[in-house]
Amino acid sequence: MDPIEKLQRCLEMSGLKEETCQGYTYKINIFLRTINKETNEITLDDILEYLRHLRYVKEYCIGTVNSYRNAIKYFYEVVLEKQWINKKIPHLKGYNPLPSVLSKEEVIEFIELMPKEIYKVMLYTMYSSGLRAFLLLFMLC
Structure with a gap:
């Protein structure tokens, strides 16, 4: 089965919001096209390099990179059924969106x-x- 189809089937049963499911599918499509590897060959090092590329080459904000990380983590653990190591690919720190509040x-x-x-x-x-x-x-x- 195609990995994106498998992802969508897993997401259907996950209980996640529809927007989250669509976002994950979109992000995983981009990820798979970018790394250009067979899904069974994807390693945590590939993922780390991809996230570094998003942050430091494409200059995505911390929140966006973390959202890609979450999507890829879901894909890696649930769809590929591989073990994720949080210490190897931690959430980026420093993302504290300021509320839009006036004094x-x-x-x-x-x-x-x-x-x-x-x-x-x-x-x-x-x-x-x-x-x-x-x-x-x-x-x-």
Whole structure:
């Protein structure tokens, strides 16, 4: 059976979200095309080199490289049924996405810049009601 077909069959039964399954399939397709080896010949060293290539040659962010690592780990363990060694291919450290949160003073400053009073009332209502996501969207427009 084709390794991608086997991956998809395993993912169907995994309980992972559909977006995760699609992402894993996409990433594994790219990985297999890039390393250009038979699946039974893939080693942890190949995977390490591929992830290093993503990080330092293609300059992918830490979070993206870790997502490729997760997909490849799943493929390696579940589909290829090989033993994964976390110490050999650890998660990259240092990925701490900052939340999109403004300070209270920044929000008030932004609202006060609105040209019409109705906008100010709407934004103060959104902010005080806890609708910060909508407020952020409004600010980006």
